[in-house]
Amino acid sequence: MEVQVDGGKLPQKLAKRVSSPAKNAPVATRVFSTVIPVHGGKKGVATTLYASGYVLTTSKAGATLLFSINGQNTVTSFGPNADKSFVHPLYFKAPSADEIRMTVFLLAERDGQDPAAYLNVFAIDTDAAQAKKRVAGK
Amino acid sequence: MTSKIKVAFAAFSILTAAGTGAALSADGITFGDKPSFQSDSKFSYALSQD
Numbered sequence: 001m002e003v004q005v006d007g008g009k010l011p012q013k014l015a016k017r018v019s020s021p022a023k024n025a026p027v028a029t030r031v032f033s034t035v036i037p038v039h040g041g042k043k044g045v046a047t048t049l050y051a052s053g054y055v056l057t058t059s060k061a062g063a064t065l066l067f068s069i070n071g072q073n074t075v076t077s078f079g080p081n082a083d084k085s086f087v088h089p090l091y092f093k094a095p096s097a098d099e100i101r102m103t104v105f106l107l108a109e110r111d112g113q114d115p116a117a118y119l120n121v122f123a124i125d126t127d128a129a130q131a132k133k134r135v136a137g138k
Numbered sequence: 139m140t141s142k143i144k145v146a147f148a149a150f151s152i153l154t155a156a157g158t159g160a161a162l163s164a165d166g167i168t169f170g171d172k173p174s175f176q177s178d179s180k181f182s183y184a185l186s187q188d
Contacts, residue, residue, distance in 0.1 A: 034183075037174050039168040040168050045167065085185055
């Protein structure tokens with residue numbers, strides 16, 4: 001999933017990837033939610049989920065990633081002049097969990113007509129074995 | 139055996155929501171083989187083991 005505000009300054013190869021660019025908009029948002037059943041989580045779940053993505057911002061532009069798991073949230077803000085891939089971790093711990101309710105919220109914004117911002121998240125991963133080890137080690 | 143899940147976004151251009159069959163066990167913690175809810179169908183969900 002991805003979000004963009006663009007005054008025409010983004011590289012063309014990125015601009016072409018955006019299915020619904022928010023041209024001329026100062027702010028653009030996108031949200032995605034999913035629920036994944038968890039079996040055997042009655043004794044607790046503790047794991048880290050990783051959101052992998054990419055951010056590109058010009059001057060006077062920024063982007064924000066909000067990652068929520070069962071009400072536990074992290075917010076990451078990317079400032080101006082960013083151009084990097086990232087793997088953003090969210091440590092999730094609950095005494096009992098029957099499901100993982102996951103929401104990803106992306107925001108891109110700019111100050112003025114020329115700046116541009118692009119943010120995407122292309123994958124979210126976690127590892128059940130890691131979860132088990134962390135519960136056992138608590 | 140470990141079990142991993144991946145929710146992969148494909149720039150909202152690929153319509154897939156396929157699991158890999160039965161859920162994979164990982165010493166007690168097991169993820170379902172498919173999401174019970176999703177706000178958008180344009181992503182893929184997969185379990186893997188290694």
